Amino acid sequence: xxxxxxxxxxxxxxxxxxxxxxxxxxxxxxxxxxxxxxxxxxxxxxxxxxxxxxxxxxxxxxxxxxxxxxxxxxxxxxxxxxxxxxxxxxxxxxxxxxxxxxxxxxxxxxxxxxxxxxxxxxxxxxxxxxxxxxxxxxxxxxxxxxxxxxxxxxxxxxxxxxxxxxxxxxxxxxxxxxxxxxxxxxxxxxxxxxxxxxxxxxxxxxxxxxxxxxxxxxxxxxxxxxxxxxxxxxxxxxxxxxxxxxxxxxxxxxxxxxxxxxxxxxxxxxxxxxxxxxxxxxxxxxxxxxxxxxxxxxxxxxxxxxxxxxxxxxxxxxxxxxxxxxxxxxxxxxxxxxxxxxxxxxxxxxxxxxxxxxxxxxxxxxxxxxxxxxxxxxxxxxxxxxxxxxxxxxxxxxxxxx
Amino acid sequence: xxxxxxxxxxxxxxxxxxxxxxxxxxxxxxxxxxxxxxxxxxxxxxxxxxxxxxxxxxxxxxxxxxxxxxxxxxx
Numbered sequence: 001x002x003x004x005x006x007x008x009x010x011x012x013x014x015x016x017x018x019x020x021x022x023x024x025x026x027x028x029x030x031x032x033x034x035x036x037x038x039x040x041x042x043x044x045x046x047x048x049x050x051x052x053x054x055x056x057x058x059x060x061x062x063x064x065x066x067x068x069x070x071x072x073x074x075x076x077x078x079x080x081x082x083x084x085x086x087x088x089x090x091x092x093x094x095x096x097x098x099x100x101x102x103x104x105x106x107x108x109x110x111x112x113x114x115x116x117x118x119x120x121x122x123x124x125x126x127x128x129x130x131x132x133x134x135x136x137x138x139x140x141x142x143x144x145x146x147x148x149x150x151x152x153x154x155x156x157x158x159x160x161x162x163x164x165x166x167x168x169x170x171x172x173x174x175x176x177x178x179x180x181x182x183x184x185x186x187x188x189x190x191x192x193x194x195x196x197x198x199x200x201x202x203x204x205x206x207x208x209x210x211x212x213x214x215x216x217x218x219x220x221x222x223x224x225x226x227x228x229x230x231x232x233x234x235x236x237x238x239x240x241x242x243x244x245x246x247x248x249x250x251x252x253x254x255x256x257x258x259x260x261x262x263x264x265x266x267x268x269x270x271x272x273x274x275x276x277x278x279x280x281x282x283x284x285x286x287x288x289x290x291x292x293x294x295x296x297x298x299x300x301x302x303x304x305x306x307x308x309x310x311x312x313x314x315x316x317x318x319x320x321x322x323x324x325x326x327x328x329x330x331x332x333x334x335x336x337x338x339x340x341x342x343x344x345x346x347x348x349x350x351x352x353x354x355x356x357x358x359x360x361x362x363x364x365x366x367x368x369x370x371x372x373x374x375x376x377x378x379x380x381x382x383x384x385x386x387x388x389x390x391x392x393x394x395x396x397x398x399x400x401x402x
Numbered sequence: 403x404x405x406x407x408x409x410x411x412x413x414x415x416x417x418x419x420x421x422x423x424x425x426x427x428x429x430x431x432x433x434x435x436x437x438x439x440x441x442x443x444x445x446x447x448x449x450x451x452x453x454x455x456x457x458x459x460x461x462x463x464x465x466x467x468x469x470x471x472x473x474x475x476x477x
Contacts, residue, residue, distance in 0.1 A: 024429060025470070263404045270404045274411065281411065284404075286446030287473075288459055289411035295464070312464050326439035326476055 007035035013045045020053040066371070066383045068321075071314035078307045079104065095233055095253045097276070103301045107278065107294060110322065110330035114277055119229075119262055121252035122272035125244040134234055134250035137267040139173045141254060142232040144224040149173070149180065150197070152218065154211060160202040161214055167197050175224050187221050188214060226262065231255040243272075260284045278328060287323050294319040294328075345372040406445045413461040415446055418472065423456045426472055440473035451475050 004014040009031060017030050030052055034045055061067060083100035098106065098115045106114050121141065127133040146152060150165035165177050181194040184201065192201040203210035233253045242249055254262075259280040263270045275281065276297060282290035298315045302308070321336060322329055329335035333350045340346050343366045347355040359366075368374060371381045380386040406412055418426070427434060434456065442453050451457060455475045463469035 271408045271410055284445060285406055285409055285412050286444040287440055288413050288415070288446055288461070289409065292411045292413075316464065320438075324438045326441040326444065326473070 004031050007031055009035055009040075012042045013040065016042065016046045017049050020049050022049075022053055022056055026052065026056060062384075064382075064384050064387050067317060069371070071317045074310060074314045075302075075318070078302070078310055081307065082302075082305050095231075095255055099301065100305055104298065107298050107301070108318065108322075108331045110278065110328045110335065112279055116255075117228075117257035117275065117277050119252075119254040119257045119259060119273065119275040121232075121254065121262060122269040123250060123252070124267055124269050125246070127267040128242075128244075128249040128251075128269070129246055131234075131250065133267070134252070135172075136174070137265065138232045138234055138252060140225060140265050140267070141229055141252065141262060142225045143222045143227050143229055144173055144175070146180075146218055146221060146223065149175070149223065152215060154215060156208070156211070158202070159206040159208075159211055160200050161211065161218065163199045163218075165197040165199065170197070173224060180223060183221060183223055184218065188217055190214065226258045228258045229254045229256040229262075243269075282328050287326050287328075290328055291319045291323040294322060340370070342366050342368070342370050342373050344368070344376050345370050348372045348376065412446050413459050415448055415451075416458050416460075417448055417451050418456040418458045422458075426456070434474055437472050437474040439476045442475055442477055447475065453477055 004017070005011070013034060014031075017027055017034075020027070020030075022030065030049060034040060034048060037044070079101070082104065095118055096116050097103075097118055102115065121137070122128070123134060123137060127137055146163065149169055150163055153162050153164075154160070155162055163180075165180060170176060170180075177194055177197050177199060181192040181199045184190065184199065185192050188201070190201040190203070192199050194200075201214070203214060231254065233255075235251050235253065236248050237251045239246060239249045257275040257277050257280060259273075259275045259277065260283065262268055262275075263273060263284065274293065276293075278290055278293050278297070281293045295312070295315050298318065299310075299312060302310055302315075318331070322331065329339070331337065333346070337349045338346060343355060343359040343364050347359075358364075366373060368377060368379070369382065371383060374381045407415070423434070430436075434454075437456065440447060440457055442451075447457065453475050457473045457475060459471050459473060461469045461471065
């Protein structure tokens, strides 16, 4: 905390500021601002303090204001205008991303994996400015299957699987025929014969079924890149806040996500890369980052649909409550609504009978403190004026109320 | 391993000392357990944080310059 006398402010000024209703951090700011002024009179200091205080009172949420209910309504009403069906947009280079209501539901439900997982991969300086270098990173991320590298044919007469690899593709993706052969031996447990760009192998015992089985398994092998990422799109984008002052940077968009693996890849900028799976963010970057990404994703979903007039404070409140316990909890009966103390509040949400049945089996007691419980039993809710008790005074007539 | 604290989504985390904890709890008039929580296994947690510690988090805020929040470390 700032010491006012250390800033050269006298005791009168300190008294004036300390007299206000401001929180300590705002008082510090007032002291700092006042200390910068020369020849400050006590009246001026008082004016500043009063002005700051009145501004602070105006912007403050009133005591007992039902902020949660206001947020729910503020998101809910514009939410009726969201597209109901999953809507894919071609805006970001042909990558499908779930939009609108399904995406919003996915976020507040805290689904383990989103419908369309995707990463936005930013690159380090030398990779972000050169297309060739950027492509190197693409091949390290995108899963390369055998069909991308060459043709697979089966020779039924000799019971052999023959792969003829495409030399240009091998060069481009920086993998050699030897490596391909080795990976096949490791994964399928067969002995391969490699000759130039041709790799051959077959089942131990001649069997038509085993042969076809091998081909099936071969198609599943990931030779290079990250298994979960089926496609990577590279885009050149204008950048306003590039850390290395480039006007344009190559940015990668992926179909599928593996955030932890992607961060560790050389060339990937681990400080700016993000993904749309809040659980992956939580696992790799912690609960605070998860909170940030929940706000960002919900905000972007709404803005994308033209609903940019929802105050971000409502979304921040949602994210705060979802991350309050240090993990990600969903809104709804498996998360926040389901962990409420009150039986009636839980029963009012979903699966009413189950909650009431379990509560009666375990002999639960409801103290009827919350809003929902009080609405159910028809009492004033403990919000706003409902939580303020007034009592008639019984003093004699000549004393005035203080 | 990737340095998590460098990521732009991760705000600054620091362990609060005993005296400062009392100030914070007095300021908000709450108990330590009323604070939001952070798991002991959280990747963004400073190395020297232990269960029961209070972590001070300085976020870049959307509504003001910086917002300071506190989380208690739990198991």
